[in-house]
Amino acid sequence: MSLRSQFATFMGKSSYWVLHNFFKGGSSLPGKITTKIDPNILSHFGEQYDVVIVTGTNGKTLTTALIVQTLKEKYDNILTNPTGSNMEQGIVSTFIKDKKRSKNQKNLAVLEVDEANVEKIVKFIKPKYFVLTNIFRDQLDRYGEIYTTYQKILDGIKLAPEAKVIANGDASIFNSKEISNQQIFYGFKNENTNIDMKASPNTDGVVCPVCHHIMHFHEITYGNLGDFFCPNCNFKRPQLKYELTKINEMTPVSSNFDIDDFSYEIKVGGTYNIYNALAAYSIGREFDITKDQIKNAFQKNERVFGRQEEIQIKDKKITIVLVKNPVGLNQVIDLISKEKDPFSFVGLLNANYADGIDTSWIWDGEFERLNDMNISKFITGGQRYKDITFRLKAAGIPSEKHIVEPDINKVVDQITSLPTKKVYVLATYTAMLQMRKILANKGYIDGGMG
Secondary structure (H helix, E strand, C coil): CCHHHHHHHHHHHHHHHHHHHHCCCCCCHHHHHHHHHCCCHHHHHHCCEEEEEEECCCCHHHHHHHHHHHHCCCCCCEEECCCCCCCHHHHHHHHHCCCCCCCCCCEEEEEECCHHHHHHHHCCCCCCEEEECCCCCCCHHHHCCHHHHHHHHHHHHCCCCCCEEEEECCEHHHHCCCCCCCEEEEEECCCCCCCCECCCCCCCCCECCCCCCECEEEEEEECCEEEEECCCCCCECCCCCEEEEEEEEEECCEEEEEECCEEEEECCCCHHHHHHHHHHHHHHHHCCCCHHHHHHHHHHCCCECCEEEEEEECCEEEEEEECCCHHHHHHHHHHHCCCCCCEEEEEECCCCCCCCCCCHHHHHCCHHHHHHCCEEEEEEECCCHHHHHHHHHHCCCCHHHEEECCCHHHHHHHHCCCCCCEEEEEECHHHHHHHHHHHHHCCCCCCCCC
């Protein structure tokens, strides 16, 4: 390590120690300080680790958590970024915080990486595997359309041609361009090829990349994911190596399913989270983790940071779910529709850089479905409370059941007087962070982000 790298690392570790011990946080600032002193510091860190990079629009954080838990069945120490601080500076901070790094052998790191930061990271770190979850329309101000987003990821993958790519085979975009890397696909098994259907008219990513004809499906799981084929040419879903073979039972808080005809369960609901488990299973099998070990790992896994995270506030059980784009939002609405008990609904909408400054995506959300659920009370808040309030009004939510409270701190106070024991909070990223900080200050959860 050069003298510059040593000094940069020292300053990064020192700043992390101060922030962590006195301010109960600091997930990206130490990385910012470190890279300011040594812009190439990631090259030094990368030499000491075998790295798995997880990226895509939805599911990165839970997929990463499930992969880490799975690989722990075989490996003692795995570095990861559990709070979702997934840009360059946050990833540098992750390496700085690693106190268990071995100097005598390669260490293992599983890193969630923001789609637009893949190339920045891979310039310095050559991973062994890329895990690709999905690509949906998300934060157009940052990523552009889905093809632009995928190109950002590809620009990073091309810098590591020896890395294997484990991708969602039900997402046609991941099979739309030839790459030199070995590709391994996972997806939902479908044996009924007699069905011929189209996705709904406003679905992204359903144009054939070969002939530009509208693609058809033998089966659609959600959005543009499924057993796709083009009736005008030979483009179709690639051969799957790892398959979801059966869904046994789904509730708002759990999912039981079979992968390769072996049963598993995770402690979160939603079809989208079964895809996350399938991705984790795939990388686990590539690392020669047995099916029994994976089953054990999935049973251990807890809900993670803002992703169906359950928090007790007095007599209320609060479930916080991150939402950030139409496809993910609609999957969450589908998730809470399975709740059998009466519940209250809280929608928190911010529009900072990390959320995406354009909030028009909420109009593609199926909020009208909330009218058919057993929801006793609604609260809307956050920086863009007017937008989310008007959206619920347009969806037909009656004003007498609807509380409008812009201040998230006061929203937390309002929750304690809601008429139901269960409360689902759907929040954009920075709104979720604000709420967690407030809950930490009030003693409901442990403080800190990293």
